[in-house]
Amino acid sequence: MKIGIAFDLKADFDASALGAGAPDDLFEEYDSPATVEAIARVLASRGHEPLLLGGGRRFVEQLLETRPELVFNIAEGRGSRSREAHVPAVCEMLGIPCTHSDPLTMAVSLDKAMAKRVVASAGVPTPRFAAVERIEQLEALELAFPLFAKPLFEGSSMGVRRRSRCSDRSELRERVETLLSDYGEAVLVEEFCGGHEFTVAILGTGPGARVVSAMEVVPLATPVADFVYSLEVKRNPNWREEIRYDAPPRRPVREVAQIEQVALDAYRALDCRDVGRVDVRCDASGAPKFIELNPLPGLAPGWSDIALLWERIGRSYDDLILSILDGACARLRI
Ligand SMILES: Nc1ncnc2c1ncn2[C@@H]1O[C@H](COP(=O)(O)OP(=O)(O)OP(=O)(O)O)[C@@H](O)[C@H]1O
Ligand SMILES: [Mg+2]
Secondary structure, rough: OOOEEEEEEEEHHHHHHOOOOOOOOOOOEEOOHHHHHHHHHHHHHHEEEEEEEHHHHHHHHHHHHHHHOEEEOOOOOOOOOOOOHHHHHHHOOOOOOOOOOOHHHHHHHHHHHHHHHHHHHHHOOOEEEEEOOHHHHHHHHHOOEEEEEEOOOOOOOOOOOOHEEEEEEEHHHHHHHHHHHHHHOOOOEEEEOOOOEEEEEEEEHHHHHHHEEEOOOOOOOOHHOOOOOOOHHHHOOOHOOOOEEOOOOOOOOHHHHHHHHHHHHHHHHHHOEEEEEEEEOOOOOOEEEEEEOOOOOOOOOOOOOHHHHHHHHHOOHHHHHHHHHHHHHHHHOO
8 A cells, every 4th residue: 555654853843943042842742754764664564655745735745746545644733723633634635544533633632621621521530720821810710739831732741841830829820921922822720630640552443442551650759749741851861760661550450440441531532543642640639630632642663652652561663553554444444
């Protein structure tokens, strides 16, 4: 099969055009050539012909020119809260089959407040929250500290730092002001869950969706009540001193089953398909809460959470990519 890969590379963006004072994580979500090459290699190993379509306008031009039979989508898109919906929307319009979720799920999941409203309405527990567009809104906030502040529609820990956990009004005000000005979008303020943290890998679609495994992110240098799986942790070259990844979690089967159920219920509520990674964190009393769903989980070999999870449960990177592909082909009947 001719399979086009849709992707956005960090190198496609001109960081120097941003000017001084811009946050250094603005392109954090975008991929490196090594990830695209790894996916292409896996597809070719199955006898497929991978085509590198790129992202944005180039993606549209290449798609029309090369007419692949399937698009393997890892493109984060550019510019808005609907950016992850761009590639699946173009494919849908042109009638070209595409892996991963449809445009609606992509857009709703990227906007964390929208995603929380949808999962909450399906009965999935999630921390209480407010979407703050103007700093004055903080006056009327009726949430219990500690609170957590993060950009409303970013991923890959953009804007997520240790100081995103705010203990009082002055810390919150300072953090929200910084986020509003750095990212130019609303800020999600939500109640902080000070318990254990997990990310759950799910494959499949609709009634066929199933949990592959949960992975616990275990803090080694910080008490769990203060821990943030932040950009500082992820970028630390000595991250092994700060965290350990346990997949499957070293916890009682019943506890893990509860966490996985929250993740699967959220995945189904958001109508996610083919693959997703759901972040779940327990509150101080141990009750698991939905934090966010990634319908386009990063696929960088040896780096992205889902790739690390796959490694730890004894499955290969090739198996990860082929599991996504096979699930999509079964769904699409191609
Ligand atoms: N309400 C919360 N309570 C406790 N911790 C939180 C909360 N929201 C976020 N965090 C912490 O911040 C981290 C990043 O938050 P989140 O997953 O929402 O951001 P992200 O940038 O979309 O993540 P990813 O890197 O998975 O794309 C979480 O893994 C968790 O450690
Ligand atoms: Mg996350």
